[in-house]
Amino acid sequence: MSGHILEIQNLRTDFSIAGGIVRAVRGIDLFVDRGEFLGVVGESGCGKSVTMLSVMRLLSENATVRADRLAFDGRDLLRLDHKKMRRMLGDEIGMIFQDPMTSLDPLYTIGNQIMEPLKIHRKMSGHEARKRAVEMLDLVGIPSPEQRLKQYPHEFSGGMRQRVMIAIAMSCNPKLLIADEPTTALDVTIQAQILELMKDMQEKFSAATLLITHDLGVIASTCSRVVVMYGGLIMESGDVEDIFYRPAHPYTIGLLSSISDAADTGKKKLSPIPGSPPDLMNPPRGCPFTARCDFAMRICAASRPALAETVPGSGHGVACWLRDTRAKLDGTGVTAR
Numbered sequence: 072m073s074g075h076i077l078e079i080q081n082l083r084t085d086f087s088i089a090g091g092i093v094r095a096v097r098g099i100d101l102f103v104d105r106g107e108f109l110g111v112v113g114e115s116g117c118g119k120s121v122t123m124l125s126v127m128r129l130l131s132e133n134a135t136v137r138a139d140r141l142a143f144d145g146r147d148l149l150r151l152d153h154k155k156m157r158r159m160l161g162d163e164i165g166m167i168f169q170d171p172m173t174s175l176d177p178l179y180t181i182g183n184q185i186m187e188p189l190k191i192h193r194k195m196s197g198h199e200a201r202k203r204a205v206e207m208l209d210l211v212g213i214p215s216p217e218q219r220l221k222q223y224p225h226e227f228s229g230g231m232r233q234r235v236m237i238a239i240a241m242s243c244n245p246k247l248l249i250a251d252e253p254t255t256a257l258d259v260t261i262q263a264q265i266l267e268l269m270k271d272m273q274e275k276f277s278a279a280t281l282l283i284t285h286d287l288g289v290i291a292s293t294c295s296r297v298v299v300m301y302g303g304l305i306m307e308s309g310d311v312e313d314i315f316y317r318p319a320h321p322y323t324i325g326l327l328s329s330i331s332d333a334a335d336t337g338k339k340k341l342s343p344i345p346g347s348p349p350d351l352m353n354p355p356r357g358c359p360f361t362a363r364c365d366f367a368m369r370i371c372a373a374s375r376p377a378l379a380e381t382v383p384g385s386g387h388g389v390a391c392w393l394r395d396t397r398a399k400l401d402g403t404g405v406t407a408r
């Protein structure tokens with residue numbers, strides 16, 4: 072069996088809306104290895120959350136998902152019926168979403184919500200599920216777990232609720248954990264604690280983790296590999312060192328220039344990327360970053376560059392015409408090949 076727990080080839084996801092079709096994901100290849108911590112980063116609307124919701128088949132009815140391959144643990148997800156997919160979610164694939172208050176049911180105790188997937192997926196008795204629920208709350212650092220099981224979500228703080236979500240997601244010992252902006256709703260101190268907890272849990276349970284975020288700081292502190300998305304496509308991918316120390320795509324470089332670092336004394340000038348992301352109802356034919364790129368050439372608007380490795384075998388992929396040996400700048404920044 073391959074080392075990939077998740078394999079995506081040529082994934083395309085469209086949404087039919089009143090004004091036309093939104094091409095949210097436009098042909099991406101991505102994999103997650105067993106036990107690895109992969110980050111997917113990009114601005115809002117770049118397609119990162121839609122990609123993962125496509126994998127989990129949690130999209131609205133106006134969505135169409137197509138792919139050459141969409142496999143989890145060797146199984147073709149496109150062939151699984153709704154029932155089998157539901158069985159897999161919450162069992163082999165755990166999920167954590169941005170806002171734990173809307174993910175937790177306010178009418179049920181925390182205990183009920185942790186015990187339910189254990190009874191459904193693992194066929195545990197009430198007693199066994201309760202024991203496991205106490206163990207999970209203890210593992211995620213919630214004091215007095217026996218008592219806390221009887222409480223409702225509104226009796227927990229935001230950080231504690233996210234800890235509960237992690238306990239629920241990990242309770243069935245999933246092979247893959249998908250976390251979509253899990254710390255965005257939290258303040259920075261709690262954010263750091265939750266990220267640390269996610270790393271701990273990933274090591275304890277050896278689950279592959281796919282973290283979706285717009286925050287490069289979150290990626291730097293947790294992930295080993297990174298995929299950078301823009302305009303429904305992958306712009307760059309590689310080890311965390313490649314992306315932070317050897318970025319090769321103008322969009323990645325722009326993202327890095329627009330964040331401050333921990334050692335920032337306030338003297339560093341932050342440079343936001345001017346302009347806005349492309350309209351995915353009328354996506355650009357060529358590179359989606361053309362309109363905002365200082366290095367754009369004529370070829371960029373006309374043709375989409377493929378994701379190619381900077382050095383063969385390095386795993387550092389970049390989708391940019393600047394990597395093409397025939398491309399050269401002429402001082403005006405608009406040289407064609």
Ligand code: SF4
Pocket residue numbers: 320321322358359360361362364365366367368371376390391392393
């Ligand atoms: Fe810029 Fe062209 Fe590279 Fe796109 S392909 S990032 S527009 S240089």
